[in-house]
Structures are given as C-alpha cells and as structure tokens.
Amino acid sequence: MVYVLLADGFEEIEALTPVDLLRRAGVCVTTVGVTGKTVKGSHGIPVVADVDAQEALAMLDAGQAPEMVVFPGGMPGAKNLDESPLTDKFLAAVREADGYAAAICAAPMILGKRGLLQGIAAVCYPGFEEYLLGAKVQERCISVAWDSKKKIITGCAMGAATEFALTLVEALKGESTANELRAAILFE
Numbered sequence: 001m002v003y004v005l006l007a008d009g010f011e012e013i014e015a016l017t018p019v020d021l022l023r024r025a026g027v028c029v030t031t032v033g034v035t036g037k038t039v040k041g042s043h044g045i046p047v048v049a050d051v052d053a054q055e056a057l058a059m060l061d062a063g064q065a066p067e068m069v070v071f072p073g074g075m076p077g078a079k080n081l082d083e084s085p086l087t088d089k090f091l092a093a094v095r096e097a098d099g100y101a102a103a104i105c106a107a108p109m110i111l112g113k114r115g116l117l118q119g120i121a122a123v124c125y126p127g128f129e130e131y132l133l134g135a136k137v138q139e140r141c142i143s144v145a146w147d148s149k150k151k152i153i154t155g156c157a158m159g160a161a162t163e164f165a166l167t168l169v170e171a172l173k174g175e176s177t178a179n180e181l182r183a184a185i186l187f188e
Contacts (some may be wrong), residue, residue: 002027002068002172003056003090006049007034007081010040011074013161014104018070022166025173025181032056034084041180042074053086065097066090068172073105073125073157082110091116100171104155104164108132111152120147123156146171 004019015031022029033039033049040046051059060066070091071081081087087110094101103111108124109131111117118134123145127138138145143160144154144167153171155164162185170178 001059001064001066002029002070002168003066004029004031004070005034005081005087005090006031006039006047006072006086006107007077007084008036008040009042009074009080010039010077011105012043012045012047012074013158013159014074014107014155015041015070015072016047017161018102018165018168021162021169021181022172024184025169026099027169027172028060030056032086032090034086035080036055042077053084054058056086057089060093062088066094066099067097068100068102068168069094069099070168071103071107071110072131073103073107075106077171078106080110080133082113088114098151100151100153100168102153102155102168104161105157108154111154116150116152117154120150120152121145122147122154124153124154125157 032050033052037052055102105125109128112132122135123138
C-alpha cells in the first residue's frame with residue numbers, strides 16, 4: 001500500500017502525478033487527507049482524499065503497513081505536513097515496514113528535519129536546502145535523487161513530477177514496468 005499524504009496547500013501536480021502513474025502501474029494507492037477529507041491544493045483545486053486522518057490511522061492499526069509514503073510539496077502544504085503528528089506516525093510505520101519515504105519540492109525538508117537524509121544524495125526546491133540536514137544536496141539540474149539502501153526518494157520541483165513518479169514506480173515495480181509506462185505516456 002502506498003499512502004500519499006495531502007495537506008491544505010499541497011502542489012496538485014506533485015501529488016496527483018504520482019497517484020496517477022502508480023495506479024497505472026497497478027500499485028494500490030490511498031490518498032490521505034491530513035487536514036480533512038477534502039483538501040485544497042495550493043492553486044485552489046479541491047481534491048477529495050480516499051481517507052481522512054482518522055481513517056488512515058485505523059488502516060495502520062489494522063496492519064495495512066505502508067510500502068511507501070509520499071509527501072508532495074507546495075506551500076503551505078509541505079509546512080502543514082511537517083507540523084502534522086500524522087506525518088511522524090506514517091514515517092515511523094514506513095520505517096518499521098522497511099518501505100520507502102518519498103518527497104518532492106519543499107517536502108524533502110520533512111525528511112531532512114527528522115534526520116532521515118543523513119549522508120545521502122537529496123534534492124529539493126531551491127531555497128529549502130538548509131532543511132536537508134546532513135544530506136549530500138545535489139545540483140539543481142538533477143530532477144530526482146534515489147537512495148535504494150535507505151529507501152529515500154526526493155524530487156526537486158513540479159517540473160520533475162513525472163520523473164519523480166516514474167522513479168516511484170521503478171522502486172516498487174521494477175525498471176521494466178517503469179520503462180513501459182514511460183513509453184506509454186511519453187510516446188518514446
């Protein structure tokens with residue numbers, strides 16, 4: 001199960017592109033409305049999440065452990081996720097399940113502030129590097145950084161949303177599935 005956490009002010013493309021491509025690849029994805037069942041994106045687009053925070057906690061308690069947790073960026077969405085106790089519960093659950101934590105744009109700060117990026121390559125939206133504590137911050141031109149040992153994937157910004165999502169697919173379903181999907185959506 002992949003959980004995509006949505007808080008008011010999330011960047012719509014950074015959240016919904018991973019949901020779309022993961023589902024196309026046959027991955028079970030649940031969107032979690034951290035700030036309510038209907039969550040408003042940073043550009044005013046309302047999205048009805050699959051579950052709200054309480055329902056998501058019940059899913060965790062019922063043993064539906066995350067194989068991946070995705071944190072989209074956008075402001076103030078990333079800040080709202082950073083301040084939510086639900087974020088720490090999901091990070092603990094995904095670490096316990098030996099799953100992936102993935103964040104894009106401003107959201108890698110969530111992982112960095114919690115010490116999860118120590119010693120690994122990471123990217124973020126320019127200006128958020130100071131929050132990537134202990135990370136080997138990559139140049140701005142790199143769209144996605146993936147550490148397969150620590151199971152952390154970071155993306156730099158909205159423009160990298162498709163490549164970020166395809167990397168998530170590759171991490172869970174393999175390179176062949178990601179390449180097939182890449183060809184299908186990009187006509188390569």
